[in-house]
Amino acid sequence: MADLATRTLPLSGFHGGSGAAALSVASPATRISLRAKPDAVAALSGVLGLLLPTKAKTSASSNGRHALWLGPDEWLIIDENGADLMAAVASSNVLHSATDVSHRNTAIIVKGRGAAVAINGGCPQDLSLAAFPVGACSRTVLAKAEIVLLRTAEDTFRVECWRSFSPYVSTLLAEAAEDAGN
Amino acid sequence: MLLIYCPYCEEERSELEFRQAGDAHIARPTNMTEMTDEEFEAFFFLRDNVKGLTFERWRHLNGCGRFFNAARDTVSDKFLTTYKAGLPRPDLSTLRPATEATVETYEATESNAK
Numbered sequence: 682m683a684d685l686a687t688r689t690l691p692l693s694g695f696h697g698g699s700g701a702a703a704l705s706v707a708s709p710a711t712r713i714s715l716r717a718k719p720d721a722v723a724a725l726s727g728v729l730g731l732l733l734p735t736k737a738k739t740s741a742s743s744n745g746r747h748a749l750w751l752g753p754d755e756w757l758i759i760d761e762n763g764a765d766l767m768a769a770v771a772s773s774n775v776l777h778s779a780t781d782v783s784h785r786n787t788a789i790i791v792k793g794r795g796a797a798v799a800i801n802g803g804c805p806q807d808l809s810l811a812a813f814p815v816g817a818c819s820r821t822v823l824a825k826a827e828i829v830l831l832r833t834a835e836d837t838f839r840v841e842c843w844r845s846f847s848p849y850v851s852t853l854l855a856e857a858a859e860d861a862g863n
Numbered sequence: 864m865l866l867i868y869c870p871y872c873e874e875e876r877s878e879l880e881f882r883q884a885g886d887a888h889i890a891r892p893t894n895m896t897e898m899t900d901e902e903f904e905a906f907f908f909l910r911d912n913v914k915g916l917t918f919e920r921w922r923h924l925n926g927c928g929r930f931f932n933a934a935r936d937t938v939s940d941k942f943l944t945t946y947k948a949g950l951p952r953p954d955l956s957t958l959r960p961a962t963e964a965t966v967e968t969y970e971a972t973e974s975n976a977k
Contacts, residue, residue: 751928752927755927805876819872821876821880822925
């Protein structure tokens with residue numbers, strides 16, 4: 682019998698961080714990159730079960746599904762329960778562009794009182810609660826890598842990065858977490 | 864760190880998220896097949912490289928990904944304003960004056976030396 686190929690997740694087994702900013706790998710999720718014009722937003726929101734945000738730097742979340750505003754006509758949809766997002770948006774019958782990026786991205790959860798300090802080790806954005814409240818999201822940079830940040834709680838961030846950048850992003854976050862304190 | 868106002872994100876972001884994308888307001892010719900090589904060269908390659916106020920395209924590459932236009936002073940590196948792509952040039956008289964006078968150049972300080 683032929684050997685079956687086994688899938689190794691990016692960052693499999695990774696752990697790190699410090700007392701102030703603990704790092705963990707997010708469980709696998711399905712993701713789509715969604716592009717649509719304003720007239721399709723209502724129909725897409727209906728089939729996804731959450732209101733696609735139309736304001737910069739905002740997101741919508743419900744039952745483990747997140748819709749992140751990336752641009753005026755661009756969203757990143759993440760479903761932590763592994764739902765078939767492509768089928769969901771295909772049933773909307775409105776003009777849109779959806780690309781399955783589930784395996785392009787991986788995510789690191791940064792949690793702790795020093796989480797913002799650790800991310801600011803490589804990210805130039807103002808992550809104070811006033812400028813980046815819970816639910817805020819943004820595509821930005823972490824040193825040389827592009828990331829998508831989502832603040833899920835006052836002390837918790839989800840850092841989405843491309844899987845090929847994940848060793849770089851995780852190592853850099855681990856270093857920055859050490860600097861954030863114990 | 865230089866902060867650039869993105870008209871789509873509606874806030875100032877670090878220059879690290881942006882890329883410059885050449886001159887703004889360059890009209891594509893409609894008769895490209897009939898143009899001479901010299902005319903095409905002028906449209907495609909030749910740029911003014913002005914000293915002082917210039918209109919440029921910028922892209923919020925690691926942000927919303929949108930192209931927008933900016934009025935920038937190449938001497939002081941100051942952004943006078945940014946505006947959405949497709950909008951006409953803003954009225955310069957309403958913008959802050961360029962700060963060339965405060966920049967000491969060789970011409971200003973040395974060229975008249977006796």
